[in-house]
Every structure is written in structure tokens, then in C-alpha cells.
Amino acid sequence: MKAVKWFAPHDMRLVEVPKPAPKPHEALIxxxxxxxxxxxxHYYTDGRIGKTIITEPLILGHEYAGIVESVGADANPALVGKRVAVEPGIPxxxxEHCLRGRYNVCTTLQFPGGPPYDGALAEYSAVHAAFCFPVPDAITAAEAAMIEPLAVALHTIELAHLMPGETVAILGLGPIGLLTAQVARLAGAGRILGTDLLGYRVDVAKRYGVDAAYNAQTIDSVETILRETNGRGVDLAIDCARSTLTPAIACRVARPAGRCILTGISGEEYGQFPVDIARRKELTITWCRRFRFNFQTAIDLVASGRIDVRSLITHSFPLEQSRDAFELVSRAGENVLKTSVDQ
Ligand SMILES: [Zn+2]
Ligand SMILES: [Zn+2]
Structure with a gap:
């Protein structure tokens, strides 16, 4: 089958690899x-996220959907022919962590598109059938692939224990930030403030439930958010950026005894933390690791029209042009939000 492999930073090539055969518990997608x-x-441009480093050519991609072509002997045969959103990461x-239901932090979890496990820029994938979630006919394949980032946003707000009317700051208004804003809105958030370094993202944020968005290139995020909350700070500060700086900003804009949820991935092993401010405010800081048990809710919210994933998908490329898709996202060109590789 055809697949696209990462060989080195900015170097991805179409290659021929063996088509996977499903094991007894797996579905072939x-x-x-x-x-x-x-x-x-991070993998595309640096070949690593923190200490996780690509050492062999690797197929990237973990947000994916497709049609179940066949299943192994122990998998549910009713899946065959269905379009499914695939929950990536097989714990x-x-x-102990899996048995406690915290399977997202299983230390031996196999995550596709993260070394050494091949991902979804390929024609086929064999995956544990219990992690395949059928979607209604009205959901397109590209929308079904968006179930994965939406699950991250749902897990973020779940960890936040958001109460009706609470003020929220979202740092980073890419797809995860804009999905998180929508989920926060649904969960009853009060005023939602947002910041991003890209002007076009600031401009579209209102469509996704952000009340006021600011360009962090031209304003001071901390000053602005504190001013907008009369010096108090927000109840909930959420980092959805790809930056080493935003966790510290989240601590600074949260109110005393407020909460910070850190969902963004800086890609670095260490970051800076204003430990004195965080201590004086007695902040509750929670990291979000992907998702757990969020896929079905995500599908239901998209199917019922309460969350808009469709308008976030701004670009589509064929498999052969995967590198162009990655280049576009890496330079944030053409007002890109979410790019999909479609076949
Ligand atoms: Zn486990
Ligand atoms: Zn992702």
C-alpha cells in the first residue's frame, strides 16, 4: 500500500509498505x-517532542477516520462497512492506570504517528476494534477525523470542572483552542477571552464562542486579560498553544485560587514556571493528556450540530501531497486552521 514516511525534518516521501493484516481483535481501516x-x-520540523525522538523513518498522523474493510475473528463483525473515527493510542x-480508567496515561500506550509506531498517512491501518467509533452517515470523513481533536477539547473542559458563568482565558486559538472555546461555551462559560500570535485566528475566534480575542504580537496578554477582568484574573486559564511561554501566562492571568489547564504541547523537555506567583495564588494546575472516554460524546455533539468542526477544516490535500499539507501548517500560511489529507 501507499504511505507517506517522515525521513528527516521537512522531508516526507511517498513510499510503498506492506498492507497490514488485522489481528483477531483488530479492524482493518x-x-x-x-x-x-x-x-x-514538532515531529515534522524537529523530529522530536521532548525526549520522544524519531530514530527510524516513520509514518506520521494520528487524527483519522475511514471505512472498516474487515475485522479479525474476535472483533465485532457489525463494524464492517462502517465509517469510523479512530481513537488513537492503544493502552x-x-x-494499574488502565485498570483505574486512566488509560490515557498508560506507560506502554502505543500511539500511532509517535515513534516507534506508524501513523495514519497511509492507505490502511489495523487498529484495536474497541477503539473504532462508528459515525452517523451525515458526518463526512474529514469531520470524523476531527473527532480526535474535539475529544482533546472535551477532556480539557472535563478536567477544568467548569461552572456556569465562570470566566475563561484561552491561550492559543488554533483548532484545539477554537474547539475548546466551543466546548467551554456549551458547558456554560461566562466571558471567554482568547489570545493568539496570528491575526487571522484572532479575527475568526468570535465565530467559535470567544467574546474578545487579542493578538499577542501586538498586545501584552497578561496586562490585557487582567485589565479585562478588572484586575481579578480569570477563573480558568487554558493553554492551547504550542509554546514554552503560555503555561507561565496561564498562571499570571488566573485569579487567586483559580485553575490552569495545560493542554498545549511546547515540544520542549523543560519550560518556565512562575513558581512564586503560582504558590501565592494557590493555583490548581492540571495537565491534559489527550483524552479518555470522550469519543462518543464528541461524535454526538458533532452529529447534533452543537459543535462545529466543519468550518475549521480549511484545506485538503491528497495523500501524495502530504508534505505540502505539513508545510502549509508549519508556516501557518493561507489562513490555515485545520488541514486534512484525504483519499
Ligand atoms: Zn496500561
Ligand atoms: Zn492531535
């Missing part, structure tokens, strides 16, 4: 759509 994620950008399901 004919992949229709793979989203390009901000986390993919061991045996360790």
Missing part, C-alpha cells in the same frame, strides 16, 4: 482522512 495536528509539527488495558 481503509483510511479516508487524516488531520494534520500541531503535535505532528495495555492491564496496568
Amino acid at each position: 481503509r483510511i479516508e482522512s487524516t488531520g494534520v495536528c500541531g503535535s505532528d509539527m 495495555c488495558l492491564k496496568c
Whole structure:
């Protein structure tokens, strides 16, 4: 089958690889759509996220959907022929964390598109059938691939324990930030403030539930958010950026005894933290690691029209042009929000 492999920073090539055969518990997916994620950008441009380093050529991509072509002997045969959103990351399901339901932090979780596990920029993928979620007919393949980032946004707001009317700051208005704004709005947020370094993202943020968005290139995020909240700070500060600076900004804009949820991936092993401010304010700081048990809710919210993933998909490329898709996202060209690779 055809696949696209990463060989070196900015070097991805179409290659021929063996078509996978599903194991007894697996489904074979004919992949229709793979989203390009901000986390993919770290691998694409640097070959690493923190200490996780690509050492062999690797197929990237973890946000994907497709049609189940066949299933192994122990998998549900009713899946065959269905379009499914695939929850990436297969946990061991045996360790303490898995047994506690915290399977997203399983230490032996196999995540596609993260070394050494091949991802979804390919014609087929064999995956644990329990992690394939059928979507209604009205959901397109590219929308089904957006279930994965939406699941991240749902997990973010779940961890935040957002209460009706609470003020929220979202740092980073890419697809994850704009999905998080929509989920926060649905969950009853009060005023939502947002910041981003890209003017076009600031301009579209209102469509997704952000009340006031600011360009962090031209204003001071901390000053502005504190001023907009009369010096108090927000109840909930959420980092959805790809930056080492935003966790510190989240601490500065949260109110005393407020909460920070850190969802963005800086790509670095260490970051800066204003430990004195965080301590004096007695902040609750929570990291978000992907998602757990959020896929079905994400599908239901898209199917019922309560979350808009469609308008976030601004670009589409064929598999052969995957590198162009990654280049576009890496330089944030053409007002890109979400790019999908469609086949
Ligand atoms: Zn992702
Ligand atoms: Zn486990």
C-alpha cells in the first residue's frame, strides 16, 4: 500500500509498505482522512517532542477516520462497512492506570504517528476494534477525523470542572483552542477571552464562542486579560498553544485560587514556571493528556450540530501531497486552521 514516511525534518516521501493484516481483535481501516495536528509539527520540523525522538523513518498522523474493510475473528463483525473515527493510542488495558480508567496515561500506550509506531498517512491501518467509533452517515470523513481533536477539547473542559458563568482565558486559538472555546461555551462559560500570535485566528475566534480575542504580537496578554477582568484574573486559564511561554501566562492571568489547564504541547523537555506567583495564588494546575472516554460524546455533539468542526477544516490535500499539507501548517500560511489529507 501507499504511505507517506517522515525521513528527516521537512522531508516526507511517498513510499510503498506492506498492507497490514488485522489481528483477531483488530479492524482493518481503509483510511479516508487524516488531520494534520500541531503535535505532528514538532515531529515534522524537529523530529522530536521532548525526549520522544524519531530514530527510524516513520509514518506520521494520528487524527483519522475511514471505512472498516474487515475485522479479525474476535472483533465485532457489525463494524464492517462502517465509517469510523479512530481513537488513537492503544493502552495495555492491564496496568494499574488502565485498570483505574486512566488509560490515557498508560506507560506502554502505543500511539500511532509517535515513534516507534506508524501513523495514519497511509492507505490502511489495523487498529484495536474497541477503539473504532462508528459515525452517523451525515458526518463526512474529514469531520470524523476531527473527532480526535474535539475529544482533546472535551477532556480539557472535563478536567477544568467548569461552572456556569465562570470566566475563561484561552491561550492559543488554533483548532484545539477554537474547539475548546466551543466546548467551554456549551458547558456554560461566562466571558471567554482568547489570545493568539496570528491575526487571522484572532479575527475568526468570535465565530467559535470567544467574546474578545487579542493578538499577542501586538498586545501584552497578561496586562490585557487582567485589565479585562478588572484586575481579578480569570477563573480558568487554558493553554492551547504550542509554546514554552503560555503555561507561565496561564498562571499570571488566573485569579487567586483559580485553575490552569495545560493542554498545549511546547515540544520542549523543560519550560518556565512562575513558581512564586503560582504558590501565592494557590493555583490548581492540571495537565491534559489527550483524552479518555470522550469519543462518543464528541461524535454526538458533532452529529447534533452543537459543535462545529466543519468550518475549521480549511484545506485538503491528497495523500501524495502530504508534505505540502505539513508545510502549509508549519508556516501557518493561507489562513490555515485545520488541514486534512484525504483519499
Ligand atoms: Zn492531535
Ligand atoms: Zn496500561
